Ligand code: PEP
């Protein structure tokens with residue numbers, strides 16, 4: 001056994017083995033409290049002020065030297081400089097130095113603690129969470145006060161970079177060739193670290209619980225960013241097994257990348273479009289690099305999160321237009337706002353609903369806030385003049401809701417016409433099928449939409465009654481449950497009978513186990529995270545439709561999920577052992593290392 005195993009969220013897949021290097025760590029636990037003599041109080045105040053000024057100057061330098069692809073982050077760096085220059089923080093720390101005769105580090109810590117208390121009373125989530133930025137800046141000043149280096153300059157060879165959090169200002173000047181992997185204590189799926197790591201194609205794990213308590217600078221660690229685990233000081237046996245897994249993963253990656261721009265087509269000629277899901281504009285490069293044939297799901301809500309004001313129509317228009325232009329004729333499907341439940345926006349506050357997943361979310365939220373919805377629809381229609389665009393509504397529960405949304409869309413088209421603004425009035429309009437009520441009425445819905453996109457992340461949640469964010473019930477989250485498979489089949493058949501195309505854009509689309517089954521159902525397109533595309537295409541290109549249909553027939557005869565899992569494992573594992581080892585959420589990598 002390894003000394004310790006800690007876990008987090010894998011955001012860029014791969015394995016790294018090497019020495020830990022902390023770029024910045026929460027310094028709070030390590031600060032000594034020292035009393036100082038009266039005659040050095042003014043020196044101590046000067047030391048504090050000089051450290052704050054140096055931290056601000058360093059950030060200004062980073063801001064000036066941002067490469068063009070990171071220019072968008074300049075505003076964030078500005079806001080950090082503003083925190084450092086805010087006289088309140090310095091004034092409060094100075095007060096503690098003078099009044100309590102304590103060292104500058106401890107005084108700064110006390111000043112931050114006061115701010116934390118004041119912030120905790122703020123109702124607005126966005127503003128309350130800005131205390132994180134204050135802490136991040138306090139860490140910068142503390143490292144100056146304590147004479148610590150934040151750079152990699154002194155390091156020889158390559159390291160695994162660990163940090164409490166990584167802001168764009170931290171990563172802008174990094175010598176990336178010295179970094180084997182990133183790991184942070186803070187952060188979620190969409191954090192900057194993940195995007196950066198994916199674009200550099202190095203492994204990363206974020207949101208690691210207990211990172212700073214369990215790993216020391218210089219310790220030998222294994223980053224398993226296939227499963228989100230960090231092994232601290234692994235034993236010989238683990239080292240050998242992970243070295244082998246790392247070699248296999250790297251040669252597999254090279255191998256699949258070579259053919260990722262070929263179409264998704266089975267040996268016997270069945271063509272399925274392989275598209276990408278993205279959340280941020282910056283991910284487009286990864287889509288094109290990994291052979292994405294288009295964007296099957298653009299989660300537009302991220303442009304509304306982490307900000308104080310709603311985005312304007314022009315701002316959204318420019319973003320959507322640029323996306324369409326950069327995709328250069330390849331399809332882009334904009335999903336209208338899917339806020340609420342797990343995706344919050346500060347203007348409307350975190351709802352106090354008892355069951356947010358069943359509450360005022362998604363299309364329901366948009367129909368309640370019509371002006372906001374209209375702004376987005378106007379931007380989508382205007383941007384769609386540029387490219388091959390489509391849009392879809394999330395969480396549609398039935399015909400009435402669909403018609404209500406379409407009514408707003410109709411009004412928007414009239415208004416754009418009246419305003420004389422160029423727009424595409426005839427782009428395809430589809431719905432996401434993610435509620436059991438939409439599954440059961442798919443046949444009716446198919447008559448009134450241009451396409452379906454099955455959102456299995458939510459469909460599984462609502463069909464099996466499992467909160468998708470609750471770890472305690474995650475073992476029940478079964479994509480191959482007979483109810484889920486029958487629902488998907490029902491929707492695909494209803495779409496085809498109604499003469500429309502059907503896509504699937506939940507995580508299931510990137511699970512190698514599920515691909516032959518979806519092909520057997522004759523799905524028209526699948527959409528997934530860009531990194532999964534090469535492996536999934538490889539499976540499609542080595543399969544025949546006959547074998548997929550036969551597998552589906554046998555699966556539909558099974559009564560339990562256990563039986564289905566067994567059947568799928570037996571029949572698919574022999575054919576695609578690597579894809580299943582590295583990517584399937586149904587398997588535990590422990591079985592293979
Ligand atoms: C889904 O529900 O499957 C889906 C793709 O949408 P999201 O994960 O954004 O809810």
Ligand code: MG
Pocket residue numbers: 394434455457458
């Ligand atoms: Mg969903």
